[in-house]
Amino acid sequence: MSFDATYQNKSFNSVGTRPLRPDGVDKVTGRARYGADFNMPGQLVARVLRSPHAHARIKNIDTSRAEAVKGVKAIVTAADLPDLTDGDAGLFAILDNCMAREKAMYDGHAVAAVAAIDQKAAKAALNLIDVDYEVLPHVVDVDAATLPDAPVLNEKIFTQGVEPTPTMPSNVANRAEFGHGDVDAGFEQADLIVERSYKTEQTHQGYIEPHACVANCNPDGTAELWVCTQGHFVYRQNCADLLGLEASKLRVTSSEIGGGFGGKTHVWAEPVALALSRKANRPVKLVMSREEVFRASGPTSATSIDVKIGAKKDGTITAAEATLRYTSGPYAGMWAELGAMTSFACYDLESVKTVGLEVVVNRPKVAAYRAPSAPMAAFAVESAIDELAHKIGMDAVDFRIKNAASEGTKSSYGPVYGPIGIGPTLEAAKTHPHMSAPLGENQGRGMACGFWFNFGGQTCTDLNISADGTVTIAVGTVDVGGSRASLSLIAAEELGISYDDIKAVIADTSTLGYNDMTDGSRGTFSTSMATISAARNAIEVMRQRAALMWDIPLEDVYWEEGHAHAAGTKHGNRAPLSVKDIAAEAGNTGGPIAGHSELVADGAGVSFATHICDIEVDPETGSSRVVRYTVIQDAGKAVHPSYVEGQYQGGAAQGIGWALNEEYIYGEDGRLQNPGFLDYRIPVCSDLPMIDTQILEIPNPNHPYGVRGVGETSIVPPLAAIANAVSNAVGVRMAHIPLSPPRILAALNEANG
Amino acid sequence: MRYERPQTIEDATALLANADAKSFLLAGGTDLLVRMQNDDFEADLIVDIKSIAGMGNITETGGGFVIGAGVPCAALSENPALFVAWPGVVEAANLIGSTQIQGRCTMVGNLCNASPAADSVPALVAANARVRVAGPSGQREIAVLDVPTGPGKTSLKKGEIIEAILLPKRDGRAGDAYQRFIPRTEMDIAVVGVGVNLSLDDAGMVQSARVALGAVGPKVILSDKAAEAIIGTKLEESVLDALAAVCSDTSSPIDDKRGTVAFRKQVAGVLARRAAQTAYTRAGEK
């Protein structure tokens, strides 16, 4: 049966309520099992040897002394993970990142790994692996890497996206351009122009759970992987491709996940664990240390962005332009491209041009981080927008409202928008009490908008009805923050039964069809769609069973409020049959009752948010403190409002950390100096105020309940909102994130002469 | 590697005196266990001193307070007499790490770890605190100021253990205070720290003062010039300006991941001013 995903306005019984999450008790009692909480019989311990150099040719690796250590069962190097990627550059980058081949490309790059009977033996062996490095010149700064005299990381990289193709290799891997109209003509029409360069430093997702897995390769070619991941199907495919395994013979089970935020969307050490297991013929457990997480897993890009925006005195933007340079680590990525696409997405612009330049540097391979690339672009653009509003003498909100995109706007990255929430979030901000609250001494207020695409993708859900009428939904999108509760609400709504009668579980890769991972804010959007579809299919089966039970034609049975009803009066006053009634008879009416769904969830529905924040700056030390923060965001339809609020608050907190204190700090030697939570300073409880939220619901036309993704957009505005607030507090335009105390104090000193 | 839990100070010093170079004392463990995580860490002997009698005690004597080497910093603020007498020392010690760290970390550990950024040390130096050292050849007393000699280095000899911190008796109108700067509100290592201890005469004039600076040199700095700047004054605005200037000048910090030279020098002055004002207020309230 084809599935109609069109939005239908209806009132809800379950959706929009706030029941207790089904995995709550497990998680407050310590029983929930995360990546490191699983063991197998005969399991070995793995450790990874990492490069101490930012850039070095690996001339030779001698493992003989390490192999002689008692208790060591296997050592692998790149030779044990041969290149099976067949020209797929993205996959090769993942492979090379898992285990360095010719060169170590960053401090922390894996060069060998050991499996041993215990930590002690593994550590001893690690210290006895002899790597002969030829240290090469390195570059870590985004701007320095683009200079003509910069060391070239990869002789095979010639900038793509420029005509003619360059003849010299370069650290600029790719150029991507977006926009429409004539920006030069637009700037000529402008009465006022703001032009400024901005910089943001590299941050890490900072999930509290380090990467962890247990890998088991059997001699018969089958294998298992227990792992904390945002997408076990994707991990299965990555591992199968890199190790030459048949995908169906590799069973991947996702553990509970202790945070990912994009950082657990592709494999890091899992293929290494499998390679060790294959070589040792024993299960292998590999858990990264916190230091390894920082040095060798998924940071976001460092950026350097030039923005130019022109407007008429009446506040109409006439042209907007941005050049965005994003680091991608040592391999080409698509991060600058995403930045270029998102930068002006909030606005309805006559003429706009954005250029994204992908820059390779000797830093860890960049991974997605919540609305990847959008926060930095929004920081630059929303800072310039604020500055322009000041110059024109217009209120920052009014200026944005005047230029906001709406339904029918051709977006800066191409598509024409459907119904969207940027205008409503701005209008809500304008009238929000926060906006008119008085400010204290040394305080400044800032606001900013943010955009994210959202994503749908491949999804598969099974819905099984037990003989007692209770329901299990088996889904393939990892629950990163409460989606099992949301999906149970969806199933309850569609079936017309109680939330308490539904149990949602995350199925492993052998028991459910392929699912894309939990990224792109797609978890609840796409899987709720598949759950609705599966529920409707199950209802169809229950109608058939009711018809059999009543011995009446199928067309005379309709479904309403969780019951099968006999239509009209011709079948007498038959009492409606509940799910429980029908399920109890399933064995006599055709066997178990289930609904399945496999679909590609299209039309995720773009998402917008507006944030407001108040900052207090200590003018003598440059210390700043967020004293009030408000998030206003469109959710389409908030399925479980508590967890929607949680996404808004969590994203805001991450953005606040990024804006104020988080950054990768490299020494002259190219080594990371702060690979720990002591000096990589994520916000602590006492750093933050309560974070107020306002949920707007502008239904997504492409989802039956109007749901949009909500997970990512909340990290987009904070960098700019905070920079605008600090700039307003100190009277100096702050253009370098993070706004750490030394940077703010230096700006204050400069302003005070 | 061996783990030993001696019951007497004599046993402890003997263990250390007879041990190889790679031996460590364990009190709160909040520095030692972090070091143990490092793959390069090697130890032959760890001597846990917390079972030695008196190590966990805070004792008020005729001469002041004796704080055992095993007293966790959280216990300091739970001792009302100590808190009233030396609020600056207690607030400095209570700034070390989180609640969880507070339950374990000790002032002696903070001192012997010899980090230039140790929070409790400037406050202890300002308070003119001393330590009782036990060693193979008996006991001796030295000033806290003389314990650290540089980053990670102390003047303790092989086999020596600091048994206790000795804080002088507090009389009259005197007060101390500690201020530090960190980027967040908690959980950071001090970028700059300043301890001020002063006493007032009957007219409210500063009679004696000690000003100590942390994280702005290879070890804690006791600035006589800073003390001279405020002695004989009532901390008038111009005096505070002079104090700030002296403290900024006296600082000789480095650029590192936690702060810049310029930032540290400037903020040292700001914090000295604030700490002095707090100490002055506290003294005046007595």
Place this chain on the structure above:
Amino acid sequence: MSSIAVSTTINDDDVEFLCQPDETLLDVLRNRLGLMGAKEGCGTGDCGACSTIMDGRVVCSCLVLGAEAQGKTIETIEGLANGAELHPLQRKFIEHAALQCGICTPGFLMAAKALLEANPDPTETEIRFWLAGNLCRCTGYDKIVRAVQDAAAEMRGETA
């Protein structure tokens, strides 16, 4: 390195174990005693995910040697509920959606338990500073602080 025999009390049970001299209490709990509720987020005392209560004080079990547990009284997340009856903090964390991924939750609960024992009526600021050693990357702390406030009120008998 020879193992050390340790006798201790964990969640009111007498427990004996052998450990290496350099083994942390966290590793003992997780790897030798099967008490995996304490999590290792950093191993250096910076995240609080391994928080346990030892002789009444909340500590990072990654910064305690297993050998130091001798003669101590240790409480872990596995002992927080009274049988099937959840501790008020546990209930309130679920009710307030104070967890998303949940990896930090056991540590927060143990730290919050110690807080409410020391201070049954903490202010928001006191809660925030007490819990500053427990990192959460998902929630922005808002709902955690509210859950602690609500649990404290209930434990004081003030719940409506």
